[in-house]
Amino acid sequence: MAAVTITDPAVIRGEVSASRAAGRVVGFVPTMGALHAGHLALVEQATRECDDVAVSIFVNPTQFGPGEDFERYPRTLDRDLDSLSRLRVRWVFTPTEAAMYPHGAATRVVVAGPACGYEGTIRPGHFSGVATVVCRLFLSVPADRAYFGAKDWQQTRVIERMVRDLGLPIAVVVCPTVREPDGLAMSSRNAYLAPEDRSRAVALSESLREAAAAWDAGADVNGIEAAMRTRLESRGIVVDYVAIADAESLGQVVTGQPAVALVAGRLGSTRLIDNRLLSPRVG
């Protein structure tokens, strides 16, 4: 059965509420469209775990900074709907900007903590835009579970923090990053890459694999970060940051707690990020 496309927040809210009232478990996958295999893996996981699945497609202007790629962000609605029609999706929510940001809108959800540093530093206002639209989406699609990709690791920490702090009644499910055969993390922005940049982009995931091996071998954080940076720069990638951080708070690594290796860099005018979870180190 093809999904029904809904643009009105009140309508999808009513549909989802009715489904839950009938005892069904509802899953929700918020996206900005330009769906790739990573998104579809989220949707597939949601369909396995839930009775009904909603997918939203909304390119959220408030999470793009001035000079970022809001205008050129790929918009492929017909292809997206076609991809979703092959999966057991019940609702596709495609709100207008005016529905998400009503006339005179003046409210922002601002998260500190895990939103500080890394993407939060490079892209001021980005996580506030993400938190605001995700809060708005969660209130429009009051599902049991919401699915996000681990590729945007810091984003998942910000959303979990917001959900806990505001008491939003939804469980955040983080799904593994889906990768191209050579290891490049799936991203809608990969479509921007010129062929020679595409082949160099593999250095991001290579640097993370190398970091994980060094971490497991007991190397120190500074040494790992330096080696990551060297590898990336040797491939002509302009590094925004490389870091080993606490996986939850994104602050300093804590002995015995999971850590994460983070990387962000630019190839030409395309900016890519990736990450890899590291096992807790004891002592």
Added chain:
Amino acid sequence: MAAVTITDPAVIRGEVSASRAAGRVVGFVPTMGALHAGHLALVEQATRECDDVAVSIFVNPTQFGPGEDFERYPRTLDRDLDSLSRLRVRWVFTPTEAAMYPHGAATRVVVAGPACGYEGTIRPGHFSGVATVVCRLFLSVPADRAYFGAKDWQQTRVIERMVRDLGLPIAVVVCPTVREPDGLAMSSRNAYLAPEDRSRAVALSESLREAAAAWDAGADVNGIEAAMRTRLESRGIVVDYVAIADAESLGQVVTGQPAVALVAGRLGSTRLIDNRLLSPRVG
């Protein structure tokens, strides 16, 4: 039947959701306790309009600035519960600070627009604290209708703006200010007033009545504001602001739209606010 007191947000959320699922209309009155006749009028209106009523009592630290009266704010829980026991209240929600602001809490709801100017200028961060806690409370107590007093007029505009922008599924009901026989607006802070300040405090409502008469007689905004200030200062009140503003946006008066007269001043160490709606002026 005495109300049941609940401290756990998940528990009251379940109770309210179950009541609504059974087709009952739920009303919610958020308060900081120290209940006076103004609060009780809100509760009474809620009991008239709703099947079940929840009242929250939580002195929210994040809406008090440094040097404000958070520590000395009156806390009269036993008397509050006694007052509520005479009304048809089903639930009294008394969350702990740790429940409202979980460990590591880092999320703020920030409203611009109607939160700018007036209280927003005098009390930086106040409305962000209000919006954050009210959002959290609305998610804990997912009622049909929430009741607020018109005495805190700017606050009602901020909350309505937030509700609309985030799509919170609740109707905001603004109830008339309840006044002492001499016209002083009921406020938990009136309890701070020394006897001589109490008698002078009537100048606030007098200045508003005078402003409304002048407005209806066609006086200009600057003249009305000047007269209000003169009256207040002649009674020894230190004026924080007097203003005639658009009742909705709190910006400049718009011809044909409702306006509001606002006043805030200090008597000794006590700060009081009041307001009065003005009829739209045509032409």
